[in-house]
Amino acid sequence: MDKKILVEVKNLKKYYPKKNQILFQKKSFVKAVDGIDLSIYEGETLGIVGESGCGKSTMGRQLVGLESATSGNVIFKGEDISNRNVLKENRTNIQMVFQNTSASLNPRKTIRESLYAPLHFHKIVPKEQIESEIERLLEIVGLPATMKNRYPHEFSGGQRQRIGIARALSVRPDFVVLDEPVSALDASVQASILNLLKKLQKELHLTCLFIGHGLSAVRYGSDRIAVMYLGQIMEIAPTDEIFKNPLHPYTKALFDAAPVMDPTKRTQKRLILAGEADEISDDSQKETGCLFYDRCPYALESCQHTKMKLELVKSLYPADVTDGNGNKENVNKENENEAQEIMYHSHLCACPVKTKEYLQNQNSEQRQEAHEYA
Amino acid sequence: MDPLLKIEDLNIAFYKNKTAVSKTKNVSFEVNKGEILCIVGESGCGKSITAMSVLGLLPQNASITSGKILFQNKNLLEMSQKQLDEIRGKDISMIFQDVMNSLNPVLTIGYQLIESITKHLGYEKSKAKEHAISLLTRVGLKEASSVMKKFPHMLSGGMRQRVMIAMALANNPALLIADEPTTALDVTIQLQIIELLKGLQKDLGMSILLITHDMGVVAELADRVIVMYAGECVESSDVKTLFENPSHPYTKALLAAIPDASKDSSIELKSIPGSVPIDYDVISGCRFYDRCQFASSACKENQKMHEIEKEHFVRCMLFLNAKDE
Numbered sequence: 187m188d189k190k191i192l193v194e195v196k197n198l199k200k201y202y203p204k205k206n207q208i209l210f211q212k213k214s215f216v217k218a219v220d221g222i223d224l225s226i227y228e229g230e231t232l233g234i235v236g237e238s239g240c241g242k243s244t245m246g247r248q249l250v251g252l253e254s255a256t257s258g259n260v261i262f263k264g265e266d267i268s269n270r271n272v273l274k275e276n277r278t279n280i281q282m283v284f285q286n287t288s289a290s291l292n293p294r295k296t297i298r299e300s301l302y303a304p305l306h307f308h309k310i311v312p313k314e315q316i317e318s319e320i321e322r323l324l325e326i327v328g329l330p331a332t333m334k335n336r337y338p339h340e341f342s343g344g345q346r347q348r349i350g351i352a353r354a355l356s357v358r359p360d361f362v363v364l365d366e367p368v369s370a371l372d373a374s375v376q377a378s379i380l381n382l383l384k385k386l387q388k389e390l391h392l393t394c395l396f397i398g399h400g401l402s403a404v405r406y407g408s409d410r411i412a413v414m415y416l417g418q419i420m421e422i423a424p425t426d427e428i429f430k431n432p433l434h435p436y437t438k439a440l441f442d443a444a445p446v447m448d449p450t451k452r453t454q455k456r457l458i459l460a461g462e463a464d465e466i467s468d469d470s471q472k473e474t475g476c477l478f479y480d481r482c483p484y485a486l487e488s489c490q491h492t493k494m495k496l497e498l499v500k501s502l503y504p505a506d507v508t509d510g511n512g513n514k515e516n517v518n519k520e521n522e523n524e525a526q527e528i529m530y531h532s533h534l535c536a537c538p539v540k541t542k543e544y545l546q547n548q549n550s551e552q553r554q555e556a557h558e559y560a
Numbered sequence: 561m562d563p564l565l566k567i568e569d570l571n572i573a574f575y576k577n578k579t580a581v582s583k584t585k586n587v588s589f590e591v592n593k594g595e596i597l598c599i600v601g602e603s604g605c606g607k608s609i610t611a612m613s614v615l616g617l618l619p620q621n622a623s624i625t626s627g628k629i630l631f632q633n634k635n636l637l638e639m640s641q642k643q644l645d646e647i648r649g650k651d652i653s654m655i656f657q658d659v660m661n662s663l664n665p666v667l668t669i670g671y672q673l674i675e676s677i678t679k680h681l682g683y684e685k686s687k688a689k690e691h692a693i694s695l696l697t698r699v700g701l702k703e704a705s706s707v708m709k710k711f712p713h714m715l716s717g718g719m720r721q722r723v724m725i726a727m728a729l730a731n732n733p734a735l736l737i738a739d740e741p742t743t744a745l746d747v748t749i750q751l752q753i754i755e756l757l758k759g760l761q762k763d764l765g766m767s768i769l770l771i772t773h774d775m776g777v778v779a780e781l782a783d784r785v786i787v788m789y790a791g792e793c794v795e796s797s798d799v800k801t802l803f804e805n806p807s808h809p810y811t812k813a814l815l816a817a818i819p820d821a822s823k824d825s826s827i828e829l830k831s832i833p834g835s836v837p838i839d840y841d842v843i844s845g846c847r848f849y850d851r852c853q854f855a856s857s858a859c860k861e862n863q864k865m866h867e868i869e870k871e872h873f874v875r876c877m878l879f880l881n882a883k884d885e
Contacts, residue, residue, distance in 0.1 A: 237746040342835050372602040372773065377817035378831030399746060406819040406829065443751040445776025447820055449799045452780060458755060459748045462716050 189523075189530045192361060192393050193249060195224040198258035200244050200417075218244045220417035221258070223496070226361070227530050231387060231394040233408030233425070235401055235440065237463055241417040242397050246363045249395060250282045262361070278308050278357035285366035287346035291338040297324075297349055298334040304356050323352040328382060344375035348382065355386065363395045368403055380406055401444045405429065410530075413437045416463055416477045419496060423533035427502055433535040433544055435482050457483065476537070486539060496534045499541050503531035562633055563590035564767050565614070565652075565735055570627035572609055572618070580625070582841035583609055584791045587627075591735065596761060596768040598778045598799075601788035602814075602836055607771050610788075611737050614769075615648050616641075631735070650680045653728035657740035659720040663712040669696075669723050670708030673730060680731040695726040700756060718749035722756070729760065739771045754780050775818055779803060787811050790840035790847040793865070797872035807874045809852045846877070854878060 199222075201215035219241040226232050234242045247253040249260055251273045262280065265272040284290040291300055301320045305311060311319045321331035327348040338346055347367060354362055367383065368376040384407055387394055398404040404411060405425055412422040413436065421434040432438045435457070442456035461481050475490040476482070482489070535541050570587045573580040584606040591597045599607045612618055614629055614636065629636045631652065636644065656662040664672055673692040677683055683691060689708075696704035699722040712720060721741060728736055738757070742750040758781060761768055770781060778785055778799065785802045787795040787810065795808040806812045816830040834851045837843060845860040846852070852859070858877045866879040 237748060344835060372836075373775065374602060374814055374817045374832040375835065377819070377829040378833075380819065381829055381831055384828075401747065402819040439748060443747040445747075445750075445754075445774065445780050447776055447779050447803065447815070447818065449779045449782070449803055456751075458751055460752075462718050462749060 189227045189230075189527050191225045191526060192228045192263065193224075193226040193395075194259075194261040195222055195226075195245075195249070196259045196261065198222045198224075198245065198248060198260065199256045200241070200248060200253065201256045217417050219248065222417075222419055224412065224419065224422075225526075225529065226393060226395060227526070228360075228393055229391055230409045230530075231396050231407055233396045233398065233404035233411040234414055235398060235404050235411060236414035237440075238399065239463060240414045242414050243365055245414075246282070246365050246395060246397050249361075250280050250363050251277075252282070278304075278310075279360045280363070281354040281357065281359040281361070282363045282365060283347075283350050283354050283367050285370055287343050287350055287370065288338060290350055291346060291353075293338055296335050296337055297341075300338075300349070301334075301353055301356055304353065308357050310357055319356075323356055324349075326355070326386065327352045328378075342375075343371050344379060347371065347379055351379075351382070351386070355390070359392070361393045361395075363397070365397045366399065367396075369398060369400055376403065383407060401441060413440065418477060419534075419536065420478070421533075421535045421537075422496070423499075423535075424502060424531060427533050431533070431544070433499060433533075433540045434478075434537045435484050435540060436478050459483075478537075484539065489539065492538065494536045494538065496536045497538065497541060499533040499535050499544065501528050501532040503528045563592050564632065565591040565769070566628075566630040567610070567614070568628040568630070570610065570613065570629065571625045572606070572613055572622060573625045574622045576621075581839070582625070582791065583622070585841070587788075587791075587793055589786050589793065589796065591767050591769050593734075593767055594761075594765050595783040596770060596781055598770045598772060598782035598785045599788055600772055600775065600778050600785060602773055604836055604838075605788045606791040607773075607788050608739055611654075611739050611769060611771050614737060615652060615654055616644055617654075649676055650731045651733055652735045652737065653731070653733040654737040654739065655721070655724045655728050655741050657743050659717065659724050659744070660712065662724060663720060665712055667711075668708065669710055669712065669715075673708070673723075673727055676727060676730050691730070692726075695730060696723070698729070698760075699723075699726045700752070701726075717745055718752065721745065721749075721753055725753075725756065725760070729764070732764065733766055735767045735769065737769045737771070740773070741770070742777060743772070743774070750777075757781065775815060787814075790836060790843075792847060792875065793873075794848070794875045795873065796865075797869075801869065801872050805869075805872075807868055807872070807879065808848075808876050809854050809878075810848045813851075846875075 198219055200219040201217050204214050204216055222245060236242045244253060248255055251267050255268060259266050259268060262276055267273045267276060298320055301323060302316060305316050305319055320334055324331050324334060329345060329348055341349065364383065368379050371379060380403060386392065396404055396407050408425050410422065410424050411428050413420045413434065415436050421428065421437045428437065432441055439457045439459045459481050475492060476494045479485050479489050568588050570584060571582060572584045573582045587610055589597070599610065601607045609618065609622065613624055616636065624637060631647065670689070670692060673695065674685065674688045677688040677691055678685065692708065693704045696707055701707050701719060701722055715723065742753050745753060754777065757768065772778060782799040784798050785796065786793050787808065789810050795811050802811065806815050813830065813832045817832060819829055832851050837847065837850065840847050844862070846863050849855050849859050856877065863875045863877065865873040865875050867873050868879045
């Protein structure tokens, strides 16, 4: 279970200049993505959650090369995609599925034409086989091949999303960015698309970035989850861990805000956030302190001045990993690989206050346990 | 006690090339005083159009072909436009999903609020302004007097929805119709709005008719629920019963299809095969027939609502003998 990094994001930033500025005034910027470090490992699905405007879609587009970076790098298989030639080579390896199913398909082209273009241009299959390849693609996304001569408007939203997925998969990518693939769909259709994505990911060994604001959908599909707020990552951990121990107050609030599907639990206590997320511009005062300071119910005086950083809470990487036969795995594997493995399994949080509290609690629990045992 | 709003056998049809296409079929329900009734269903099931018809806001190519809409025992369909204007915005008010398009972009929030107050309550301008500010404060907007001077585009989505709610509350309505009030909002803001509506309903004792597609919102807010599918009510009950004992195959399937954030993610979701039929008015018998796993030949006949428990109605063959048991 070696985990190799497929995509590495290094201090990625995207600033948009503000409009309506007075001539000669110092330009100010909105920080959509503000210094993100992230590694996406081969074969995993990384979920990104956050409110609208937190920069999650911008980052997704940057990973595909649809949006340039103000600074920082996106490194795909060891090469920087801000280099045009590298990006060109990797166009087929990196694909995207969009949220708006009707706007992302050309209304004047039949499905066959839309799927024909990438197959033909990138010479994925010999010319004679293109037709059968189109039929195969439609089949794997669960559409009858007889529909290929229809236009996008003849399909329902769920079917169009299936076509979007088929188009993304047609060039046989390694890495797919899914930008809110189900949020525009009805509940009953959502489920089938989520199931389809999960199945395809497993069969084709895809690496995915699943962007969504619906927590439940993201949880369903992801191995790890990163929580974004105002262009920065607040917390990142394996899915089960982050749901069990959400540490950052924002993560907690976000999880609490998701509607509970049980009317009897309506009265249970939950963390309700006041206010709304502002945009961050470079003249903002939040520069120095925690971005979440003004909405955080646990905020301390010191939070206003300390710059927060993602810090390791704990690593869930098991010390003794045993393989299927019960044998201990080779402990002396390359150091680099192991370091990556550890990072993959670790829980990082950008709230020093809560992290400290949590670790102290855990320590005292352990001590108590040891005491009782003695 | 008479219900506040009673809808009886409402049929709405759209006209397409001069042929009528039925959109809702014999929809009947009641909204009692002080309760929150949710109509839940997927897009195109006729839930919004039902709500619009109450206020006479149907698009031009649609019309009510039969049925009654009784509000405080008066039939709204027989009223003149002038009489309706008296009720709209006063006794019944509405908030919409698309807040940007339901506020006038060239007028300030204050102007739009005061306009409604002076028209319906007959207040003087200064008193109306005071009232408006108190309303904005009530819906949780800080610095209400500065919000009054702002234009809709200067506010965020959540704030705009709060302004809409303030506007709807301006004249102490007996019934608030909320058409997908939280759909366009983030989850954190959605929770704020849900809590706000809950609190307002409790304080003011009004009734709310909530239209939504989100079962989560239903679980959070509703007292009673009506599930609609393809223009028909398929199940109605109080909210606890519905989540404990969903009985119509569609309701069951819908609840099973929603990924639950509090549950393990490794289980496969149960999706409903197929999609909502588009021309559903030509289907005879059960409209869920094609997608239902329990379908039998008996489903091809017209289905009635069966009462399977007290106040729990289901439109399905499976419960044909429920009454006798």
